[in-house]
Amino acid sequence: MTKDQLLTRLLTRRRAMLAGTAAVGAAGTAALLAAVTGEEPVRPPAAPAAGPLARRPLKPSAYRLQPLTGYGPPRTVPARPLVRREPFLRISGRGRTMVLTFDDGPDPRYTPAILDTLAEYDVRAMFFVCGEMAADHRELLARMAEEGHVVGNHTWSHPLLTRLSRAQIHSQMERTSDVVEEAYGERPQWFRAPYGAWNRAAFQLGAELGMEPLAWTVDTLDWTTPGTRTIVSRVENGAAPGVVVLSHDAGGDRSQSVRALRDYLPQLLDSGYHVTVPRRQHI
Numbered sequence: 001m002t003k004d005q006l007l008t009r010l011l012t013r014r015r016a017m018l019a020g021t022a023a024v025g026a027a028g029t030a031a032l033l034a035a036v037t038g039e040e041p042v043r044p045p046a047a048p049a050a051g052p053l054a055r056r057p058l059k060p061s062a063y064r065l066q067p068l069t070g071y072g073p074p075r076t077v078p079a080r081p082l083v084r085r086e087p088f089l090r091i092s093g094r095g096r097t098m099v100l101t102f103d104d105g106p107d108p109r110y111t112p113a114i115l116d117t118l119a120e121y122d123v124r125a126m127f128f129v130c131g132e133m134a135a136d137h138r139e140l141l142a143r144m145a146e147e148g149h150v151v152g153n154h155t156w157s158h159p160l161l162t163r164l165s166r167a168q169i170h171s172q173m174e175r176t177s178d179v180v181e182e183a184y185g186e187r188p189q190w191f192r193a194p195y196g197a198w199n200r201a202a203f204q205l206g207a208e209l210g211m212e213p214l215a216w217t218v219d220t221l222d223w224t225t226p227g228t229r230t231i232v233s234r235v236e237n238g239a240a241p242g243v244v245v246l247s248h249d250a251g252g253d254r255s256q257s258v259r260a261l262r263d264y265l266p267q268l269l270d271s272g273y274h275v276t277v278p279r280r281q282h283i
């Protein structure tokens with residue numbers, strides 16, 4: 001990250017935190033109506049029989065060979081959601097359910113270790129990837145698909161959307177959804193704005209591309225490298241039913257984030273939390 005990017009990030013974090021506070025009430029209500037948790041990401045009705053194999057990315061040749069009116073697995077096209085006015089900040093569901101999200105990756109230095117820990121405890125998480133990172137590390141998206149994780153769209157190059165034209169925002173989103181579809185096997189159903197800086201165009205274009213906006217409830221602020229124990233305590237202090245936790249698996253030295261997960265994940269599970277991924281339910 002350049003110094004300018006770091007400055008932008010610091011400034012916009014502050015703004016996003018202020019904006020996030022104002023939006024808590026309304027978004028919390030919306031979350032109760034529109035999102036539930038489940039064991040597996042929900043599949044659009046067009047692909048009822050899709051099993052683990054269907055999640056594997058097909059080679060380009062496989063697409064070409066697929067008959068037009070054929071019997072092969074249909075390509076998944078997420079249903080078009082409503083245009084929201086604020087992102088979801090939490091996820092409603094039965095019982096003590098929490099969602100872990102990892103942003104800005106994938107990064108081969110940290111993402112595999114996070115995937116290893118999640119696999120060790122048989123837990124599914126969300127990865128909001130940047131297209132430019134995903135394009136360089138497609139094998140990590142394939143692994144996420146294999147292991148049942150949900151991949152969301154976090155734009156191509158992590159810009160501040162509020163400074164972009166509508167066409168630029170669309171390009172940032174669409175290119176990323178395209179590379180996710182190629183590497184992960186499905187287009188993303190969730191979108192998260194960089195720095196939590198949302199605007200109307202982001203909500204509209206996200207919905208057009210079949211994505212729901214998801215923010216977070218608890219920010220570990222792991223990108224400030226506050227120390228592994230601080231990250232762990234932020235997660236544990238913030239733990240509650242429906243909480244969405246924000247961490248990062250890229251964008252800098254994320255070894256603290258990797259170590260923290262090894263500590264807080266078993267503790268959350270021991271405390272009776274069901275750590276899972278959201279699924280979309282249209283109302």
Ligand SMILES: [Zn+2]
Pocket residue numbers: 103104154158194195
């Ligand atoms: Zn980010």
